[in-house]
Amino acid sequence: MTRALWVLAVLLSHWRRHKMQFATLLIGLIAATALWSGVQAINQQARNAYDRAAATFGGARTAMLVAPDKATFSQDLFVKLRRAGWPVSPMLEGRVQINGRSMRLLGIEPVTLPADVGNAPRLGAADLTAFVAPPGQTLVARETLADLGEQEGAAPPISNGAKLPPLRVLPQLVPDVLVVDIGLAQLLLNKPDQMSRLLIGKPRGKPAPLQSVVGEQLLRVEPTAETELERLTDSFHLNLTAFGLLSFFVGLFIVNSAVGLAFEQRLPMLRTLRACGASARLVNTVLVVELVALALVAGLIGLVCGYFIAAALLPDVAASLRGLYGAQIPGQLTLRGEWWLGGIGISIAGALVAAATSLIKAVRMPVLATAQPRAWQQRQRRWLVLQGAAACATFAVALLLLHYGQSLIAGFGVLAALMLGAALILPALLEIILLIGQRSARKPLALWFWADSRQQLSGLSLALMALLLALAVNVGVSTMVGTFSRTFVGWLSGRLAADVYISASDNAQGLAIRSWLKQRSDVQAILSGGRAETLVRGEPVEVLGLPDHALYRERWPLLEATPRAWTELVPGNAAFISEQLSRRLNVRVGDVIEVPAPGGSWELDIVGIYADYGNPKGQLAVNVAALIRHFPQTPQTRMGLIVAKQNIPGLIADLRRQFALDDRSVADQATMRAESIRIFNRTFAVTSALNAFTLGVAGIALLTSLLTLANSRLPQLAPLWAIGLTRPRLAAIELTKTLSVALLTALLAVPLGLLVAWCLIAIVNVKAFGWRLPFHVFPLEIIELVVVALFASLLAAILPVARLARMQPANLVKVFANER
Amino acid sequence: MSVERISRRVFAGGIAALALARRAAAQGYAGLGESADGFARVTPGKTFAFPADHGPHPEFRIEWWYLTANLIDSSGAACGLQWTLFRQATQPGPQSEGWANQQVWMAHAAVTRADTHRFTEAFSRGGIGQAGVTAKPFAAWIDDWEMKGSERTDDRSLSPLTLKGAGADFSYALTLDADRSVVLQGDGGYSRKSERGQASYYYSQPFFRARGSLTIDDKPIEVSGQAWMDREWSSQPLDADQTGWDWLSLHLSSGDKLMLYRLRQKDGRDYPFGNWISAAGDTQMIAGSDIRMTPKATTEIAGRKLPVEWQIAIPSRSFSILCKPLNPKAWMGTGFAYWEGPISFAGTHDGVGYLELTGY
C-alpha cells in the first residue's frame, strides 16, 4: 500500500510542475460533468413532476372508464358497475377560480380509490375521516398553498361564491390541483350526481363484461406507461439531453487531449519508475487510481456547477413546459441521491473513456524505449483514411435513418449521425485544403506555413471537431429559432384577430356581459367562441367554435383549404383541422372525420388545414353555432370584440369595473400577443443558453489544445528562429495559422449548420410537435456566428502565441541542447 | 356473550371500515371503547320487530350481518365460509343524503378448506347505493356481494336467503333455509358486555341449512351443510380495558347450538359467557362461572401466537370437548387482522362450528 502511495506521489508530482495541464484536465472533466448533470437535473425535476401528476389519484398510469364524448356521466353508472363487480373508483374533475386564478378541482372517493394502481398518494388512516366528514378538506401541494397566499386551514371562496373546505398540504400532489371528496366536488362544481371518469382497480372476482353493464355509455381507456405529458414533453427533454450529451463529448475532447499530452510527457517518468522496480501492474493500477481520483474531485465540482446551471435554467425550462404543454414543474430544484451518484459515475466513466488510449499505451509500454519514430505523414495519412471511412459509414447510417426512421429518436439519430460524420471527416477535408494550399505555395516560408499547418492538424483535430460541432449546432439552432419566431409572429397576428378577448366565469355572466356589450356604441362586433373536448380515434381533441366573420375569413392562418372553405364551414358539417392533428390522424383536405358528441356521432368534411403552433392537443375548428348544437354543454363564456383602437382601454376598464373581471378574464390583443411571444421566446431561451455553453466549452477545447501544442511545437519553431525569424514574426505566423484553420472549420460549419437546421425543422419538429415550418436562412446571424467563432479562436490562440513572442531565447536554444 | 361478538364485528366493521387506521389498543381493541355520545344507547327491554330489525339501525354507531357456514363437499371433505357486512357511522345525527351520508360499510368474505384459506375485503361509502341493507324485502349488499331474500322470505325465520361472495381467487353462492325463528341472544336480545353497562342488541339464526357451490381457483364444487347468522348492533360495546376475545359458535350433532365467548382483560383475567340453544330454539344463558375455556395448541401466524385449539368444559351440563381447527392457518389478513375459521370438536359431545380470535 505504501508502495502504491509513493508511486502515486511521484505521478502526482507531474501536475505540480504542469499546472496548466492539470487545470485543462480538470476543466474538461468539470465542464463535461457540469453540463451533463445540469441537464439531467432539469430532466429529473421535470420527470418527478410528471410522476406526481401521473400519480395524482390515478392519472394516466391507471386504466379508466370515460364517456365517449369525455362529458360527465351519471353516478348511477358507478353504482351499477360496482354492483357488477367492477373495482372502479369515481372521480369528478373541473376548474374553479380562486382570486382570479384558475385551478383544477379533483373530486376523489378515498374509500374505493384503488391502492394497488399507480402510486397514488395515500391518505393516512386517521386523515380519512377528516377528509370525508364535514367540513372535509382540500388537499393541495405546498406550492399551491404558497401561490394562493393562504395558510393551512384557510377556506378560500371560489368564483361561484362557494367556499372550499379547509386547505391541507399533501406534499406528493402536483401544483395547481385541489383535491376534495367527490361529494364536495359535486357541490362545488354544481354537478350533482355527476362523474368524469372511473379509475379501475384490481378486480376482486370476475366482473361482468362492461357492455352488459353500461352499454356504450362508457369506454375503457387503457393505462399508458408514459403519461400524455411525458409523451408530449419527450421531445423537449430529448432536445435538452442532446445538448447535454454534446457538451459532455466536447468536454471529453478536452480531457482526452490533456490526458494524452500528460501521458506523453510522463512516459520517461513511467519508464524510470519501472526501471527502479515498480512493477508494471502497480504503475498501471496507480495510473487508473489517479485518474479516478481526479475524476471524483472534478465530478464533485462539476456537479456543484451542474446544480447551479440547472437552477439558473430551471425557471426558463419550467416556463417553456408550462407554456407549451401546460406541465407544472416546481421552480425549486430538488435533487435525489441518484443524481449525485450518476454525476460522479459519468465523470469517472468519461475520464476513463477519454484516457482509454493513453491507458492502453501505458499498459503496453515496454520498459525499454524502442525509438522507432515513424514518419508523421505516414501515420497521419493512415489515420485520416480511417477516420474518413468511419465518417462515410456514419453518413450512410444518417441516410438510412432519414429514409426508414419514423420516430423522433430516429430524427435525432439523423442529426447525431450527420454531426458525428461531419466531425470525423473534418480533418480529411482540412488536410485536402491545406495540401492544395501547399501545392500552390511558391515562397519557402509559405510552403513551410502550409506544411506545418498540416502537421499540426493531428494535434488540433479534436478541438477543431468540437468547434465544428458547436458551431454547426449554433447555426442550426439559431436558424430554427429565427425561422420559428418569424413564422410564429405572423401566425399570431392571424390568430388574434379580435381586439379584446373576454372569458366569463360562467354562462350567466357570459350572457350578462353580452347584453351589456350590446348597449355599448364603441363595440363594433361581438364574436362568440367556444370549445369542447372529445376523443377522436382515442386521441383527446379540442373542438373550437369559430364565428362566421369577415375578419376570420381574412386572417385565420389556413395552410391548405378548399376554395370555398369558409362558406362550407357555416352549415356545420365541415371543419378545419390543425396541422398536428391532421398528421397524427393522417387526415387530408377532402377526408371525412367522425367526432363523438353528446347528441351522437358528428360527421365532418375536412375543408382546411391550419397552423396551430404551440398547442399540444389536436384541434378541429367548426362553426360556433354548430358546435353548440352538437355540444350543448359548451360554456358560452368566450368572446372576442372588435373595437376601435382608441376605445380599447376605456372598454376594458369598464368591463373590469362592471363585472369584477381580472387580467385573466379580459385582455386586449396587444397584451395577449406580447404574452404569447414571451412564452415562445422563453421556450428557446434554454436552447440558446445551452448553445452558448457548448460554444464556450468548444472554445476551451481549442484553447487547451493550442496550449498543449505550443509546448510540443518548440522543436519545430526553434530552427526557424535559428535561421533568423524574429519571435514576434513567428508568433504572427502561428496566429495566422490557427485562425485560418479555425476559419476553414467555421466555413465548413455553416453548410453543416444549415443541414442541422433543416433536420430540426423538417424532421425533429414535425415528429416532436407535429408542425413544419417554412425554412428561412438568416445570413447576418450566420456571419455573426462565424465572427464570434474566430474571435473565440483568437482568444484561445493568443495566450500560447503571446508566450511564444515573449519566450526567452534560452528556451529555444534548449531545443538544440536537449532531446526532449 | 355478545360483548365479544360485538367487539369482534365491531372491531372489524367500525373503525376499520372507516379509516383503515390501526390505532393502539389503548382505548380498547380497535377503538371500541370510545364514548357513545350522540349515538343511540342500548337499553334493556327492547321489543324486537321483524322484519324492521333485520334492516339497519343507523342511529347506532356499529352494526353487522355476519354469517358463517360449516359445509362438506360431495367427497365428504369439510370446508367453511364466512360472509360479513359491517356498518359504521362516522358521525351521529340525522342521516344525510348522497355522498354526505355518515355511514361507511365494510365486508369480509373467506373460504377455508383443510389445505387452503382465501379471504378478501370490500369497502364502501353509504348514501349512494354501493352498499346497504333493506329490511323488506331483505337485502344486504356491497358491490357484487349480497345476502338477499325474496317475497317468499319469512320475517321471523329470515329464510330463505341467497348468498353471494367473491374474491380474486374464489367465489361462492349458497341458498340458506331455516324452519325455526331467529333466536334472541342474552336477555331477550339485550346482550351485556360489561359490569358497567356496555351492551348490544343481538339475535341469531343458527338453524340455517346451506346448499350451493364454492369455487376455488376456477374449480367449482357442490357443498352443503349448516350456517349461523348473527345480527348485532350497538354504540359502545367494549370496555376500555378489554383487549380482545375468543368466540365460538357450535353446531352440536344433537341439533343443539352453543354460542360461547371469552372477553380478555388487560389485567389477564377473562370473562366467559355462553348461550345454549336447544334444537327446538329455546335459549338458556350459561353463567360465566360455569364455563372453562382452556387454550391448548397454538399456531404462529403473522408474528402472533394464536390459540387455535381449545378444551372447553361446562360442568353443570356434563359438557367437555376438545376443539380443533380445520385449517390452523385461517388468518384474516385484512385491514383489521384476526383469525376466523371452521373447527370440529369431540368429547362428551361432537359437531362442527366456527372459532374467532381477535386482539392477539
Place this chain on the structure above:
Amino acid sequence: MLVIRNLSKTFASAGEAVHVLRGVDLDLAAGERVALTGESGSGKSTLLHLIAGLDAADAGTIRLGDTEVTKLSDAGRAGLRRDRIGLVFQQYNLIPSLSVADNLAFQARIAGRHDAAWTRELVERLGLGGLLKRYPEQLSGGQQQRVAIGRALATKPSLLLADEPTGNLDEATADDVLALARDLVARTGCGFLMVTHSLHLAGTLDRHLTLHSGRIA
C-alpha cells in the same frame, strides 16, 4: 555473486535476426568492480538490461546470489530491481517533477528500504547538500548523475549497474563522478558493473572485460 552462463539474445530488426549476445559467460564477486567495454552495437547495454531484468534473455542463465533472474516473472524482475539492484543511465533518468531530495529517496521508499541516516551520508558524500530543494532541470549534468547514483545506492543494493554513466559528461566531471561511485561502492560492498566506452575509465576499476561479437573476449 553474479554468475552468467551462455547468455544469448537476438533482436529482430527490419525482418532480419540480429544476434546481439551469443553465449556470454561472466562472473562477478561481491564487492568486485568490473568495467565492460566494446564497440557500439556489441551488446554491452543489452547485457546490462538483461542482468537488470529490463528485458528477457533467449537462452542461458543469470544468477544473482541465489536468485535465477532468467526464471523470474516480470513482477519478480521488477522486485529484484527494486530491492537488490541499483541502475544508473547515461541520460540520468531523473524524474523532472521531483526535487533532488525526492529523486534520491523515491526508489528506497518504493522498496520500503528508506534509511534516513544512509541517505544523509549519501547526500554528504555526493556533495548534494545545497541542492536538495532544486529540480533536475536546474542541475548540471554532473550533478544530475550524482543524484542518479545516490538514488541507485539509496536502497543499499547488492549490485550497481551503470550504463555509460559518464557518457554525457566532460572528462574531468566524469572522473569526479566515477570516483564518487567507486568510493560509495566500496563503502557498501556491493558489486559494480559499468558499461563504458572509455578505456581510461575502464582502467580505474578492478577488472576490465571487453564484449566482442556477442561474447566476452
